Amino acid sequence: xxxxxxxxxxxxxxxxxxxxxxxxxxxxxxxxxxxxxxxxxxxxxxxxxxxxxxxxxxxxxxxxxxxxxxxxxxxxxxxxxxxxxxxxxxxxxxxxxxxxxxxxxxxxxxxxxxxxxxxxxxxxxxxxxxxxxxxxxxxxxxxxx
Numbered sequence: 324x325x326x327x328x329x330x331x332x333x334x335x336x337x338x339x340x341x342x343x344x345x346x347x348x349x350x351x352x353x354x355x356x357x358x359x360x361x362x363x364x365x366x367x368x369x370x371x372x373x374x375x376x377x378x379x380x381x382x383x384x385x386x387x388x389x390x391x392x393x394x395x396x397x398x399x400x401x402x403x404x405x406x407x408x409x410x411x412x413x414x415x416x417x418x419x420x421x422x423x424x425x426x427x428x429x430x431x432x433x434x435x436x437x438x439x440x441x442x443x444x445x446x447x448x449x450x451x452x453x454x455x456x457x458x459x460x461x462x463x464x465x466x467x468x
Contacts, residue, residue, distance in 0.1 A: 354444040356433035357421060362447055364429060366457045376458025377468075379451055386440035392432075392455075395439060399468050406463060428463070429456045 380392045396402055405414055411425035415434050432455055433444040445452040462468050
């Protein structure tokens with residue numbers, strides 16, 4: 324009887340750990356925050372792409388918590404000193420969190436989508452990711468939003 328009770332208790336203790344591990348595990352149907360192997364970034368500096376990127380930057384519907392990128396980044400100076408450096412460079416504690424020395428701007432966007440925005444990373448190569456990255460590259464080069 325004691326063995327049955329012990330086995331039952333161990334099993335009951337393992338359930339929350341299993342659920343916690345599953346809830347924090349990356350979902351296989353979600354894009355990764357890091358560029359997929361062989362990904363070719365194309366960010367056209369066209370006015371329509373920049374304008375669409377600006378709209379997305381201010382769009383709260385990209386998140387699950389009512390935030391837009393602009394909720395945290397209200398002007399170009401709110402990105403921090405690292406934003407002014409050409410990408411790729413060390414960002415978002417890249418080595419400790421993701422095992423990479425440097426990150427590209429589109430990867431940093433993906434981290435914010437998953438973290439502060441509590442959403443799913445954008446599809447790699449999607450118009451949304453392309454336009455938002457194009458817009459932020461423009462902001463980075465001009466220093467203004």
